[in-house]
Amino acid sequence: MTHRVRPFLLLTLAALAVAAGLRAAEPARWWSPGEGGRLPAYATYPNEYGEVGVLNSSGPIETKGHPFFEPIGTNGRACVSCHQPANAMSLSVAAIQERWRATKGTDPIFAAIDGMNCPGLPAGDPASHSLLLERGLFRVFLPWPPVTHDGTAVDPEFSIEVVRDPTGCNTSPRYGLTSATPEISVYRRPRPVANTKYFTHHGFGVTSFVGKGPLATVRDAETGLPTSMNMMADARVSTLKTQAMSAAQSHLQIAGALDEARLRKIVEFEGQVYSAQVRHRAAGDLMEPGGPPGFGVRNLAAASTGVLGNNTTQWVFPVGDVWKKLATPAGATDAPRNRMRESIARGHDVFMFRTFWIRDVQHLNTVGLGNPTKRTCSTCHGMHMTGMDVANGWMDLGATNLPWAREEPLNPWNQRKPQMPLFKITCKASAAPHAFLGRTIYTQDPGRALVTGRCTDVGSIVMQQFRGLAARAPYFANGSAESIRDLVDFYDRRFNIGYTAQERDDLINFLSAL
Amino acid sequence: MTITPRRAAVLFAGLLASVTTSAAPGQQRSFVACPIVRDTSTVPCWLAEYEGETYFLTLQTDVSAPVNPPQLGHQVLVEGVVADEPRVCGGIPLKPVVLSVLPEIDSSCSTMLPAEDRYNLTFEPPRPPGPSRGRLAFDNPNPAPRRAVPETLPRTFTLQYDFDSAIAFRHAGVLQQIQDVVVKQKAARVDITAYRAASLLSNGKTLTERDGIGRRRAEQIASLLKDAGLTAVTYQVQWQDAPPPDGLDDAAGRRVDIVVHD
Numbered sequence: 001m002t003h004r005v006r007p008f009l010l011l012t013l014a015a016l017a018v019a020a021g022l023r024a025a026e027p028a029r030w031w032s033p034g035e036g037g038r039l040p041a042y043a044t045y046p047n048e049y050g051e052v053g054v055l056n057s058s059g060p061i062e063t064k065g066h067p068f069f070e071p072i073g074t075n076g077r078a079c080v081s082c083h084q085p086a087n088a089m090s091l092s093v094a095a096i097q098e099r100w101r102a103t104k105g106t107d108p109i110f111a112a113i114d115g116m117n118c119p120g121l122p123a124g125d126p127a128s129h130s131l132l133l134e135r136g137l138f139r140v141f142l143p144w145p146p147v148t149h150d151g152t153a154v155d156p157e158f159s160i161e162v163v164r165d166p167t168g169c170n171t172s173p174r175y176g177l178t179s180a181t182p183e184i185s186v187y188r189r190p191r192p193v194a195n196t197k198y199f200t201h202h203g204f205g206v207t208s209f210v211g212k213g214p215l216a217t218v219r220d221a222e223t224g225l226p227t228s229m230n231m232m233a234d235a236r237v238s239t240l241k242t243q244a245m246s247a248a249q250s251h252l253q254i255a256g257a258l259d260e261a262r263l264r265k266i267v268e269f270e271g272q273v274y275s276a277q278v279r280h281r282a283a284g285d286l287m288e289p290g291g292p293p294g295f296g297v298r299n300l301a302a303a304s305t306g307v308l309g310n311n312t313t314q315w316v317f318p319v320g321d322v323w324k325k326l327a328t329p330a331g332a333t334d335a336p337r338n339r340m341r342e343s344i345a346r347g348h349d350v351f352m353f354r355t356f357w358i359r360d361v362q363h364l365n366t367v368g369l370g371n372p373t374k375r376t377c378s379t380c381h382g383m384h385m386t387g388m389d390v391a392n393g394w395m396d397l398g399a400t401n402l403p404w405a406r407e408e409p410l411n412p413w414n415q416r417k418p419q420m421p422l423f424k425i426t427c428k429a430s431a432a433p434h435a436f437l438g439r440t441i442y443t444q445d446p447g448r449a450l451v452t453g454r455c456t457d458v459g460s461i462v463m464q465q466f467r468g469l470a471a472r473a474p475y476f477a478n479g480s481a482e483s484i485r486d487l488v489d490f491y492d493r494r495f496n497i498g499y500t501a502q503e504r505d506d507l508i509n510f511l512s513a514l
Numbered sequence: 515m516t517i518t519p520r521r522a523a524v525l526f527a528g529l530l531a532s533v534t535t536s537a538a539p540g541q542q543r544s545f546v547a548c549p550i551v552r553d554t555s556t557v558p559c560w561l562a563e564y565e566g567e568t569y570f571l572t573l574q575t576d577v578s579a580p581v582n583p584p585q586l587g588h589q590v591l592v593e594g595v596v597a598d599e600p601r602v603c604g605g606i607p608l609k610p611v612v613l614s615v616l617p618e619i620d621s622s623c624s625t626m627l628p629a630e631d632r633y634n635l636t637f638e639p640p641r642p643p644g645p646s647r648g649r650l651a652f653d654n655p656n657p658a659p660r661r662a663v664p665e666t667l668p669r670t671f672t673l674q675y676d677f678d679s680a681i682a683f684r685h686a687g688v689l690q691q692i693q694d695v696v697v698k699q700k701a702a703r704v705d706i707t708a709y710r711a712a713s714l715l716s717n718g719k720t721l722t723e724r725d726g727i728g729r730r731r732a733e734q735i736a737s738l739l740k741d742a743g744l745t746a747v748t749y750q751v752q753w754q755d756a757p758p759p760d761g762l763d764d765a766a767g768r769r770v771d772i773v774v775h776d
Contacts, residue, residue, distance in 0.1 A: 208693050208742040211686035214734045216741030224743070357626075360587065367683035370574055370583025372551065372626070374558050432680065436587055438619045 028086035028095060033071035033078035033108060036064035042297070044278055045086035049470035049512040053278030053287075054085040054194070055297040061269060067262035068269045073252025076108035079244070079266065082138070082190040082251070088275040088468025089194035093136035093479070100126070100133060113253055114139040118169035118185065131167065131419060135479035137187035138251070139169065142236075142450045144182045149218050149237060149451075156453030157431035160184065163442065164422035186445040187420065188233050188477045194275035195300055195467055196240060198386045199230040203306015205391035212363045212392055213456055228391040233461050233477040235394060236451045240267045274301045276467045280513050282340035292319035292345075295513060300385055300467065307384035311352060316378045316387055317466075317514065319348045340509060346502075347510025351377045356497040360436035363395035363460055371436075377491075380463065387466035387514075394460040397494070399476045400445040401437060401459035404494055406480040420444040420478065427455035434458055445478055470512045484508050537567055537606050539598035542761055544715045546591050546616070548623035549584035552603050554635045559603035560584060562592055564716070569594070570605030571613060573635070577683060581611060586623050589616045591677045591721065593713060593765045603633045612765040614677035667695045669775070673735070675768040677713065678723050681734055689738060695774050696744050703748045703775040704739065708732035711756035711767030720759060723768065728753035731770050 028045055039061040044051040063069035068079040083089045091109070099107040105124050112119040115138060121128035131137040146154040162170045162177060169185040170176045177184060206228045208217050217226035218238045227238040237243050244266045248254040258266075274297045278286050287296035294317040309316030323345040326338040357372040358364065364380060365371035373379070380395065381387035389395075398404025408418045425446060427439035434441055434455055441458050449457040461477045475481040481490055488507055492499050499507070537543070545564040549571065552559050560571040560583045571592065572581040584590035594608025601607070671692050673685050696704065710728035713721045732753045739747070756767030 207686060207690045209686040209689045209738060211681075211683035214681040214738055216738050216743075219743065365585060368577035368579070368582035370551075370558075370560065371585035371587060373574055373583070374553065432617055433619065435585065435617075436619070 028084075028098070030086070030095065030099065030102075031063070031069065031080045031084055033069065033076060033081055035069075039063055039069075039085065043085060045471065047086075047092075047277075047471045048281075050277060050281040050283075050286075051279040052086070052088050052468050052471035053276060053297040054089070055274040055301055056269075056272060057274060057301050058268075058272040066265060066269070067258070068266050071108070071252075072258065072262065073248060073254040075111040075113065075253045077111060077252045079193070079247070079252075081107075081109050083193040085275070086471065088192050088471040089273065090192040090468070090472040091136060091190050092472045093134070093474055093482075096132055096136055100129070105129065111253070114141070114251055117167035118172060118175060120172075120174070121168075131187050135187075135419070136189050136474055137479050138190060139167075139185050140188050141169075141175065141183045141185045141250070144177060144184045144450070146451055146453045149242075154451075154453040156449075157455045158425045158427040158449070158453070158458070160446070161424040161426070162421065163424050164418055164420075166418055167421060170421050170423075184423075184446075184450060185421070186450070187479075188445070189474070189479050191232065191464060192275060192468060192472065193270050194273050195386060195465060196270050196273075197305050198383060198465065199228055199388060200240060200271070201228060201306035202226070203304075203390070204308050205389075206306065207391075210392045212367065212394065213452065213454055215452070217392075228393075230388055230391060230393050230462055234448045234451050235392070235462050240270050244270075275471075276300050277470050277513055280340065280344070280509075282336060283344055283509075283513060284337050284341075286513055290322065292322055294318040294320075294385065303385045306390065308390050309378060309382050309384040311378075314384055315348075315352060316382055316384055317348060317351070318384075319345060321345075343506045343509045344513050345510075347506035347508070350499075350503050350507045351381075351510060354497075354499075354503065356495050358495060361395050361397055362435050362437075362456060366435045366456075381466065389463055393463045394448045394457070395463070396434070396436075396447070396459040397461070397463075398459070399461060399480060399490070400443050400447060400478055402442040405444050405478075406490075425449070425455070425458050431455045447477070466511065466514045469514055484511050487511070537569075537596045539596050541596045542594075542716065543569065543596060543608060544591075544593045544713055544761055544764070545717065546589050546715070546721065548620065548625065549586065549588075549590045550625045550627060551583075551586060552627040552633060553629040554603065554633055555629055556635050558583075559605075559633070559635065561603060561605040562590060564592070568605040569596075570602040570607045571611055573602075581613060582684070584613050585615045586626070587619055587621060589620050589623055590614065591616060591713065603635070612674075614679065614765075614768075617678055667699060669695070669773060671772040671774075673731075673770045673772070674765065675731065675770070677721070677765075677768060678727060680727070680730055681738070689735075689742070692772055692774065693739065693742050693744060696739070696747060699774065699776060701747060701774045701776055703750065704736075704744075705750045705773040705775065706732050706735050706752070706770060707772075708735070708753040708770040709756040709767055710753070711764060711769075712759045713764040714759040714761035716761070728755065735770055735772065 041056050041060045044053050071078050082091045084091055087095055109115050110129055115132050116128050117131050126133055145156050165171045173179055175183055202225055206226055208226050210217055218229055219226050220239050229235040229238045231238050231243055237246050241263055244263055245258055248258045276297045278296050280286055293299050323341040328335045328338045355374050355376055358375055359372035383390045408416050423443050425441040427433055433439045443459050446458050448460040473483055475487045481487040485508055488504055547562040547564055550561040557574040559573050562569050562571055572583055574583055591614040594611030597607040597609040599607045671688055673688055708728045708731035710723045715721055732751045736749045736751050
């Protein structure tokens with residue numbers, strides 16, 4: 001199978017190289033671990049939609065010796081390896097492919113532990129890294145049966161069977177389900193490490209009890225306060241400190257553990273860095289005085305956290321009316337800019353006010369809203385300024401569960417083979433079933449259920465922030481949407497929205513400006 | 515099972531209803547059916563059919579509303595009283611009404627009706643879609659007058675459950691209140707008593723919750739409070755069957771009573 005994949009992979013990389021060449025005039029700045037230098041208080045980086053900005057609200061950062069930027073593990077990676085400023089503190093697949101070309105696959109991001117489809121595959125072969133190179137996915141390996149955040153063993157409500165294992169990892173005698181230390185490997189995108197005050201807040205929605213199943217909120221061990229549990233795709237850790245500790249051990253393969261001083265520096269850095277699109281290629285400066293107060297990094301740094309947006313006093317993204325109808329004298333040179341600004345404003349209204357039937361989403365349609373519920377994008381993406389949920393934002397949208405997950409069409413004319421693993425989940429009769437998929441579920445990634453062991457959590461993923469989207473394609477936790485257009489089209493198909501061409505373009509323009 | 519006068523009255527009313535299909539104000543209606551959602555030019559409304567009559571259950575509101583809409587893909591247990599009010603969306607209103615989404619999937623429950631002008635709902639002022647405060651949003655449309663803050667904190671709490679269901683999203687708020695009281699009062703003991711109940715349907719049949727649901731409810735509450743940090747408290751956990759249903763307020767039997775002691 002590896003040999004069948006390789007020609008296509010090389011073809012893909014070649015095509016992407018051509019595409020990247022078109023943008024070669026403005027190569028994105030890559031921060032290598034330990035290279036030193038100063039990360040400015042404010043910097044911008046180009047992307048296909050314009051520029052993303054990175055704001056260090058506490059001032060410039062000297063990266064030499066800083067644990068976020070130093071290779072603190074044994075595989076040469078630093079935190080910055082997968083959280084690049086040019087990619088809105090995440091990592092785009094374009095940047096990954098560029099690193100492959102520039103380093104011939106030796107950059108630490110391609111480390112075998114999780115930058116390879118499964119450790120032990122042939123080094124230097126793009127096919128060994130196909131999920132990272134094509135979809136920007138790193139391997140996340142979790143124990144089975146699950147353990148909670150405090151290490152307590154969980155008796156799962158379901159059994160799990162490997163139906164398809166294109167990476168070989170889930171059936172591997174060393175890394176798989178039947179190994180001496182049984183693990184499940186799923187493949188996920190790195191999340192943006194920016195604007196963190198919005199998912200470490202203690203405002204609206206953060207209480208002692210979750211409500212989505214019998215669950216007490218995970219507390220910060222140091223403060224004793226409940227957390228929003230909005231940080232990771234499966235909410236398995238929920239503070240910046242515990243995430244750093246976990247990532248250092250798994251992704252960076254640190255020998256031992258991070259000491260308190262380094263942890264504190266990492267957390268301090270992550271708590272003050274903001275990222276958002278600041279310039280749009282057609283709409284121009286997104287932060288100009290008098291412009292919409294919802295755009296750009298400075299507005300993001302200044303806004304309140306823990307606020308549920310609403311449609312009367314505090315929109316999710318407060319763009320106001322300033323771009324709704326712009327006077328453009330005949331022949332004015334700023335006409336194209338104004339048309340794009342008007343499109344972005346309309347796109348906001350599509351996001352905020354265009355209703356459709358949201359249907360069969362576990363942990364959304366099951367929490368008291370009814371199924372279906374006639375609402376808008378902002379119903380789920382409701383947190384002011386970020387479009388996350390305010391707390392406990394996991395739900396099964398269908399991005400990883402069949403029948404909605406992106407699957408490779410199988411037919412004699414398609415050379416491509418499925419890339420993602422497929423698991424069969426069989427829930428015990430005593431367990432509450434998944435409300436819309438029942439007790440037998442096929443999934444590429446059980447998501448939150450790999451932590452809770454609950455049938456109702458199969459396929460539930462914590463939703464992400466909308467900021468800096470233009471800088472960090474692809475999207476969804478499994479990288480299944482290659483572009484913002486793909487992202488919008490998924491929802492259009494999933495909920496039979498029926499966007500007009502104008503609505504679709506406006507929404508894409510709006511999202512690309514965030 | 516003994517036939518009490520109230521039970522006999524309900525059975526008679528059920529029999530009468532099945533013959534006449536009339537729905538007189540004040541009559542109890544308890545039945546299992548597929549919910550139906552009808553679109554309108556504003557928010558959708560939820561209906562169910564029973565014995566040839568259409569009943570209005572609720573509007574789409576928000577998670578904090580007293581009544582949450584049911585779910586297509588599942589049957590719903592409807593327990594309500596026929597109201598002496600005009601039809602809404604073509605259905606006779608049931609007020610009060612308790613709706614329980616039954617856990618197992620029923621793919622035959624899939625009816626969505628299009629909007630029709632005759633079933634239009636108007637709201638003044640008009641409410642735009644999207645997350646909102648105000649009417650049909652996070653506030654109760656008919657909020658009770660604010661009462662003065664009691665000098666003594668409440669010590670007894672009741673969690674009401676959907677049929678055959680364990681903890682639900684709406685319970686998080688009550689659990690938070692319990693935790694606050696335990697912490698503020700430095701409570702030493704929490705008594706948890708859970709009930710498994712049955713419902714007497716309008717057709718005379720009895721629908722009984724599954725075995726073990728009472729125990730599960732009780733143990734789940736104790737576990738949640740412990741996980742929330744209330745580990746220094748003694749828990750007295752018990753479960754039992756609710757009294758036999760009489761078809762009048764059977765939903766009240768599906769509950770967990772919690773008493774906080776110093």
